[in-house]
Amino acid sequence: SSACSTKACSVYPNEKCCNQVDGCRWDVQQVPAMCAQVACRRFGDRVACDAERSCMWKDSTSTCQEKNCGELERCACDADPDCFFSGSRCTFQRYSTCPTLDVVLLLDGGASMSRAFGRHPH
Secondary structure, eight states: OOOOOOOGGGGOOSHHHHHTSTTEEEETTSSSOEEEEOGGGGOOSHHHHHHSTTEEEETTTTEEEEOOGGGOOHHHHHHOTTEEEETTEEEEGGGTTSOSOOOOOOOOOHHHHTSOOOOOOO
16 A cells, blocks of 8 residues: 655745755746755765766765756866856856857846735726
8 A cells, every 4th residue: 555645845835935945946847836856856875866867966065966067177067968168167068059148137026926915906
């Protein structure tokens, strides 16, 4: 017989609480959005972590994290098929054809979305 269990991160009901917990992040790729475990955090050792292509082992914290090509040095970058070294930095291969200067505008609506909304005055 199999028993039901709650996944650790799913108990956090909102983005603010979720993102404050190490190993959890608010996942907007799911519908509805929910608090989910950071995928690479499930690996507790270097061998298991390095076997997962989307993960990398971080020596400074002894944790498995999502791969970030920008943290790799030249040799490690060249050895990783997902990463590409250009100029003086390592980046994800999928971004290698992007121009070096992109303007990105991010607006955080998190603070205003946590307040109660009343009726709009007409």
